[in-house]
Amino acid sequence: MPLVNFTTREITCKLVYYGPGRSGKTTNLLYIHGRVPQDRRGNLISLATQSDRTLFFDFLPLELGVISGFTTRFQLYTVPGQVYYNATRRLVLQGADGVVFVADSQARRFEDNLESFQNLQENLLEQGVDIRQLPLVLQYNKQDLPGDLILARPDLDDTLNFRAVPSLGADALHGAGVFETLKLVSSLVLQRLSTPSGSER
């Protein structure tokens, strides 16, 4: 649940971008980092290997502005997508208020998407979190690639979106869908604070 400071009237939310390796999680954060004015964001921290693959996590703090009288901040994290980095994925996922699952739309990555999504469910369950209770958005990235290489959104929905959560296509490299994804997930996360039983303190 987002952290709420009633004294200074601040809300901090942790959002995690999850998905298979090379699906575009870091690209989402890079695009956001490049578009948001410097005084509204921190540095993009990237704990990566020498070949720029995420090793532990990427982290980008954002200051959204004032909502209902509360200064609202987002902490955006990515996890490493490679299968063998599951221990670090579990650590980054701890305390997530919302998750964006970034799927690779390429048909050849079909199994990787499924495996990563199952891994997300398992890791959440291990932390006592039911995926049905967590704000979740599916982003089908790389929809700009030629049609014969990718799966269409309805096909990806059939495979991954059996819980009928919000989903959208994206081309994170050029920014299409990045803003909309952040808007969707932040709205879902903050909705939990607009109900009487929404906050922890």
Added chain:
Amino acid sequence: MRSLEPWVEAPLTAFLTESGARLTLLMTGAGQVVAQHGFTRSLDVMSAAALGAGIMAATGELARVMTTVPFESVTHQGTALSLFLAGFDTPRGRWLALVVYGGETSLGLVQLFFGRMVEDLGRAAPAELPVQRVLAEDFEAQLNSSLRSLFGR
């Protein structure tokens, strides 16, 4: 100093005064800031918390792999500044502390007064506040406007 709840401030102030630490950050295990002293920019605080929580999480995982009990603390000795990271239990759950100190004090003093702060926090914590609504039901219009301004749209 800034803190999530006022009861944290007295124990933290006492720790800072007695230990001679320059910067201190208290956070949840997930890297959410609970209180801080010494950082000037809120966005830098969040980055420091994320990295500190990451170090502690990785160290805990190492302990698990080594089939030993989790390490209580981690220290990094620097030439000008040093770092002390530790996990501790509070009535509000497990928190982490990131303490930066210089040559005017020592690891021993930091550890000594850190232990006292943990005890003080345990005594100072009031009962949990009742759950209350935080945001107005029509918050989405403000959210959308903030996001549009953030992305220059």
